[in-house]
Amino acid sequence: MKNIRFLCLVLVLFCSIFTGCDEGFEEINTNPNNPEVINPELLMVSIIRSTTNQMVNEGFSPGNIVAQFSAEIRDPGTDRYAWGSFSTWDNGYGVLRNVNNLLEIATERNLPNYQGIALVMRALIFSRMTDAYGDLPYSQALQGKESTPIYSPAYDKQEDIYKGLLNELDQANNLLSATGGTIRNDILFSGNVTRWKRLANSLRLRLLLRQSNRVNPAEAIKAMLADATKFPLMTANADNAVLRYVESPNLYPLAGQRSGFFLDRRLSKTFADQLNAIKDPRLPVFAQATTDSKDAFAAGKGPLVYAGVLNGDTDANLGSSIDKKVSPLGSIFYSNIQVAVPAQGLIMTAAEVNFILAEAAQRGWITGDAKAYYEAGIRASVDYYRSVSGVNITVTNDYLNQAGVAFDASKGIELIATQKWIALYFNDLQAWHEWKRTGIPVLKPSLVNNNGNKIPVRFRYPTDQQVTNRSNYTAAVARQGADDINTQVWWDK
Numbered sequence: 001m002k003n004i005r006f007l008c009l010v011l012v013l014f015c016s017i018f019t020g021c022d023e024g025f026e027e028i029n030t031n032p033n034n035p036e037v038i039n040p041e042l043l044m045v046s047i048i049r050s051t052t053n054q055m056v057n058e059g060f061s062p063g064n065i066v067a068q069f070s071a072e073i074r075d076p077g078t079d080r081y082a083w084g085s086f087s088t089w090d091n092g093y094g095v096l097r098n099v100n101n102l103l104e105i106a107t108e109r110n111l112p113n114y115q116g117i118a119l120v121m122r123a124l125i126f127s128r129m130t131d132a133y134g135d136l137p138y139s140q141a142l143q144g145k146e147s148t149p150i151y152s153p154a155y156d157k158q159e160d161i162y163k164g165l166l167n168e169l170d171q172a173n174n175l176l177s178a179t180g181g182t183i184r185n186d187i188l189f190s191g192n193v194t195r196w197k198r199l200a201n202s203l204r205l206r207l208l209l210r211q212s213n214r215v216n217p218a219e220a221i222k223a224m225l226a227d228a229t230k231f232p233l234m235t236a237n238a239d240n241a242v243l244r245y246v247e248s249p250n251l252y253p254l255a256g257q258r259s260g261f262f263l264d265r266r267l268s269k270t271f272a273d274q275l276n277a278i279k280d281p282r283l284p285v286f287a288q289a290t291t292d293s294k295d296a297f298a299a300g301k302g303p304l305v306y307a308g309v310l311n312g313d314t315d316a317n318l319g320s321s322i323d324k325k326v327s328p329l330g331s332i333f334y335s336n337i338q339v340a341v342p343a344q345g346l347i348m349t350a351a352e353v354n355f356i357l358a359e360a361a362q363r364g365w366i367t368g369d370a371k372a373y374y375e376a377g378i379r380a381s382v383d384y385y386r387s388v389s390g391v392n393i394t395v396t397n398d399y400l401n402q403a404g405v406a407f408d409a410s411k412g413i414e415l416i417a418t419q420k421w422i423a424l425y426f427n428d429l430q431a432w433h434e435w436k437r438t439g440i441p442v443l444k445p446s447l448v449n450n451n452g453n454k455i456p457v458r459f460r461y462p463t464d465q466q467v468t469n470r471s472n473y474t475a476a477v478a479r480q481g482a483d484d485i486n487t488q489v490w491w492d493k
Contacts, residue, residue: 040114041184043102047121048188049250050095052243052345055128055428056253058088059346060333061265066456067421067431068270068443069286070329071309073322075264079312081451083485085462088429092129093141096122100142113183113193116175120200123165123172124347127207130161131433132459134489135476137469138164152469155476158490162211166220169204173197173231188243188347194232199241202234202353209356210437211491218365225366234353235376237384243345252341254334262334267327270443272308274422278404281393285385286425288331291324312446332389333426342388346427351381355420362412371407374416375400381423414440436492456485457492 062078064070072079099122106114130136138161140153156164176197189195201224208217224231234240245252254262267287275283283306289297293305306327310317333343354377361370375395382395399405407415417440424431435443436457445453461483465473473483481487 038101038105039184040102040105040109040111041186043098043105044114044117044183045185045187047095047098047102047118048243050091050098051121051125052347053253054088054091054095055347056345056426058086059426059428060254062086063429063432064265064329064426065268065311067424067435068268068311069425069431070265070271071268071311071313072264073266073309073318073326074320076312076318076446076448079446079449081312081446081449081454081456081485083456083460085460086132088129088132088459089136089462092125096125096142099125111181112175112177113180113196116172116180116200117183117196119168119172119175120196120203123168123200123203123207126161127165127203128428130158130165131210131489132429133461134158134458134487135480136161136461137472152472154472157479159211159214162207162215162491166204166207169200169207172200173204176200188241195239195241198232198234198239199348201231202241202348205233205353205356206348209359210433213437214491214493216365217360221360221366225368234348234350236350237380237387240349240384241347242349243347245340245344247340248338251338252333252343252345254343255338255341257334258337259334263323263328265329267306267308267329269308269310270441271425272306272327274418274441276306278402279399280422281382281395281399282385282422282425284330285332285389285391285393286330287327288329290327310447312448314448330389342390343426344388349380349384349423349427351377351384351423352420352427352430353377354380355416355423358416359413362409362416370409370412370416374407374412374419377416377423378405378419381419413438417441436488451485454486457488458485460485 061070062083065072065078099118103115103118103122106112106118126138130138135155135158137153138156140150140156143150143153176193178193180193183189183191183193183196186192189199205221205224208215208220211217224233272283272287274280275286284304287306289304290307293302293307296302297304307325309322309326330343332341335341354373357366357368358370358373358377360366361368361373378400379395382393385391386393400407405415405419417434417438420434421431421441424434435441443455445451445455461473461476477483480489
């Protein structure tokens with residue numbers, strides 16, 4: 001037996017060396033179920049889903065909490081500003097590696113539409129990160145596998161990051177076209193290239209407005225509005241950039257949590273008071289009536305009540321004793337663990353775009369009717385939540401004409417910013433960023449807090465940056481300001 005094995009080994013070696021028996025070897029040893037060539041649509045799906053899931057989770061906490069849409073009734077660390085380093089940084093750069101791969105593949109294969117999509121998602125992710133942290137690695141980021149690798153990238157100034165992102169979104173708009181190739185397996189827009197263009201240009205509007213305290217956006221916005229064919233915008237709900245979730249395993253991200261996780265966050269008193277004061281039709285979608293009022297209503301002893309919790313309230317006023325007295329968040333966002341809900345992942349909506357245009361008109365940057373844009377934003381938000389929830393809510397003339405809602409040019413910015421804040425509920429960290437920019441609505445710091453009675457305005461850098469990229473981290477902190485939650489980012493100063 002040993003001799004036979006030896007002869008077989010000799011024959012294999014002879015064949016390999018002298019007769020070229022390796023012909024077809026690569027084909028035979030290639031696993032068809034594990035392709036070495038990555039299709040761009042596979043990367044695209046992963047990028048969209050991962051990014052949107054992050055936005056939903058971070059919208060739930062800390063986004064809703066710091067913007068005072070919701071409050072914690074148990075373990076109120078986020079509410080009391082006991083903030084460590086959130087996962088926005090690591091998650092963002094993790095997904096950006098796939099974005100860079102998508103951009104590289106699309107460029108090599110001359111696939112302009114995938115190039116455009118990669119640039120849109122890159123701008124979205126980087127903008128989320130820089131708005132939360134300020135300066136960060138951008139121009140040298142994600143180059144660890146280059147021929148001349150960079151393992152310790154410099155931090156770019158936020159001002160320069162914004163210039164780069166605005167340019168990338170302009171490039172994306174130019175790349176995306178009907179002749180740019182078929183977009184396959186598009187879970188966001190079903191391959192509709194015009195909707196991708198609308199997102200690119202709407203994100204550009206968002207960034208132009210966000211840096212407006214530093215850079216006048218008038219000319220750039222005027223140029224976009226002057227050519228609606230070249231620069232289509234997201235102005236109707238049919239254009240919304242929202243990810244629709246389906247049954248398991250692609251459930252709304254919060255569905256993976258136990259009910260206690262969801263119920264530990266309740267409607268904030270700030271938000272409840274605002275919506276109750278103007279009898280906002282979205283209130284029964286955004287929140288659930290208190291258990292006590294449901295019981296009374298069923299017994300014919302009173303109306304349904306939507307009550308909130310004071311952010312950062314004292315321990316004596318929190319906990320299980322108030323469960324039945326305060327409103328859970330809307331049932332469209334959570335029903336039970338692993339149960340599908342109608343809520344969608346919000347990236348950007350027509351309501352936000354209309355409020356951007358309302359502010360631009362009110363400030364005189366563009367010609368147009370600020371009141372018309374303002375009311376279009378309100379209608380878009382209410383109509384969207386009616387379609388998602390199935391609750392028959394609508395915008396009536398009584399709602400639009402009441403004090404606190406009726407458009408008054410002398411209070412135009414306050415009204416626009418307040419309605420925009422309401423519409424940004426559960427939309428990532430966007431309401432927090434807009435509050436930082438405008439100071440509207442007036443928010444009081446959490447009653448009990450660990451931050452000297454100041455609402456945080458940024459995230460701390462991950463602690464590992466002080467070890468893995470110390471010199472660049474130190475330079476950024478010296479330039480931007482202390483690495484704490486009270487240092488304003490460039491556009492906020």
